Amino acid sequence: MYIEKLNVLNFKNYSSEEISLSPEINLVTGLNGSGKTNLLDAIHCLSLGKSAFSTQEQNLILTHQPFLSVLGFFHKSGKSYEVRYDYQKGSKKVILLDGKAYDRLSDHIGRFPVVMINPDDQKIIREGSEERRKFFDQLFCQIDHHYLTQLMHYVHLLKQRNALLKEWKESSGKKDYVLLDSYDAPLLRLNKELYDKRQKYTAHFMTYFLLQYKKLTEDKEQMKIVYQSDVAKEDFAGLFHKNRERDQILERTTLGIHKDDFIFTIGEQQAVKHFGSQGQQKSFVIALKLAQLEMMREFSKTEPILLLDDIFDKLDDERIHHLVHNIAGTTSGQIFITDARPERSMEIIRLLKREIRIFHVSKGEIVVSDK
Numbered sequence: 015m016y017i018e019k020l021n022v023l024n025f026k027n028y029s030s031e032e033i034s035l036s037p038e039i040n041l042v043t044g045l046n047g048s049g050k051t052n053l054l055d056a057i058h059c060l061s062l063g064k065s066a067f068s069t070q071e072q073n074l075i076l077t078h079q080p081f082l083s084v085l086g087f088f089h090k091s092g093k094s095y096e097v098r099y100d101y102q103k104g105s106k107k108v109i110l111l112d113g114k115a116y117d118r119l120s121d122h123i124g125r126f127p128v129v130m131i132n133p134d135d136q137k138i139i140r141e142g143s144e145e146r147r148k149f150f151d152q153l154f155c156q157i158d159h160h161y162l163t164q165l166m167h168y169v170h171l172l173k174q175r176n177a178l179l180k181e182w183k184e185s186s187g188k189k190d191y192v193l194l195d196s197y198d199a200p201l202l203r204l205n206k207e208l209y210d211k212r213q214k215y216t217a218h219f220m221t222y223f224l225l226q227y228k229k230l231t232e233d234k235e236q237m238k239i240v241y242q243s244d245v246a247k248e249d250f251a252g253l254f255h256k257n258r259e260r261d262q263i264l265e266r267t268t269l270g271i272h273k274d275d276f277i278f279t280i281g282e283q284q285a286v287k288h289f290g291s292q293g294q295q296k297s298f299v300i301a302l303k304l305a306q307l308e309m310m311r312e313f314s315k316t317e318p319i320l321l322l323d324d325i326f327d328k329l330d331d332e333r334i335h336h337l338v339h340n341i342a343g344t345t346s347g348q349i350f351i352t353d354a355r356p357e358r359s360m361e362i363i364r365l366l367k368r369e370i371r372i373f374h375v376s377k378g379e380i381v382v383s384d385k
């Protein structure tokens with residue numbers, strides 16, 4: 015799968031730009047703050063219906079403008095598709111496939127798979143469990159539409175249950191346990207179903223991940239990802255029920271898959287975030303992302319687009335060489351690369367002998383460059 019043409023209108027620092035892309039490698043160059051990452055984010059919006067960086071649509075609109083529109087012409091399995099992402103201030107965003115708006119945005123997820131790697135990804139290792147759940151959920155939602163609807167249902171029920179617990183705490187009226195039961199029964203069922211899927215998919219993911227990590231480093235260290243969940247505890251349903259009193263005091267649901275974690279370890283069960291060197295952590299994250307790409311390819315039966323944002327930063331030539339070689343070995347699909355200093359990466363990328371198009375960005379204007 016690849017994008018043939020991209021139009022951005024009032025998107026971040028772009029007012030109106032149209033570019034024709036290489037189905038193989040697209041290199042985006044330009045000074046800091048020129049708009050390289052924004053261009054990749056526009057593609058992210060087309061694929062996932064949301065920015066990789068901002069949860070608030072209004073931040074994506076060019077300053078002083080009332081709306082934005084991103085349009086992409088995709089090629090997938092011999093067919094062409096037009097995907098549009100529109101947002102107008104004060105309205106809901108709309109995603110259109112071949113001119114027709116989706117009834118549910120979730121129906122779009124997974125159709126045009128994209129994987130982005132950017133420096134911010136380090137937070138998957140360094141920050142709390144929420145980041146890791148987000149990473150794995152985004153993958154599992156893209157490969158399994160039913161997982162996405164189950165998860166949305168779970169989040170909805172959890173919100174309702176938490177609101178009820180809060181209401182009980184604030185009012186001294188009669189507690190409606192029948193209503194609480196009506197949330198708990200489906201929540202317990204979804205906990206079990208989502209747990210089973212997370213366990214199954216994490217095990218599958220591990221095989222891709224270990225191979226990627228091995229290819230990226232000379233490391234002999236044993237890396238591991240351990241899925242950890244309350245649901246695995248003996249008699250989870252009993253525990254969940256017993257926990258009601260505590261939940262009432264804390265005004266939120268304290269047990270369930272929304273508390274899951276994925277523990278990353280190195281060697282003898284030591285946390286990657288504490289014991290991994292900077293280089294090991296960087297390789298770890300890239301291996302996570304390339305494993306994500308391989309798993310998405312397997313399930314979607316299409317080659318995902320790879321967005322590489324600033325990944326050569328702080329790497330020496332030898333490492334860039336190794337990384338580029340690995341990425342080329344992992345995907346034959348379309349790749350976008352941003353680099354503020356392309357003189358070093360360019361020569362290495364040229365060795366791949368793929369069709370390269372170079373775009374030079376300056377203050378939100380894009381020029382096709384011939385060198």
Ligand SMILES: Nc1ncnc2c1ncn2[C@@H]1O[C@H](COP(=O)(O)OP(=O)(O)OP(=O)(O)O)[C@@H](O)[C@H]1O
Nearest residue numbers: 026027046047048049050051052073074075076077
């Ligand atoms: N809604 C918006 N309206 C106008 N400009 C915006 C908007 N959102 C972001 N920008 C501008 O976009 C620029 C950042 O663009 P981007 O992150 O793509 O830069 P970059 O080329 O990737 O830079 P770096 O090399 O530092 O990563 C900033 O100058 C920022 O002010």
Ligand SMILES: [Mg+2]
Nearest residue numbers: 050051324352
């Ligand atoms: Mg950038």
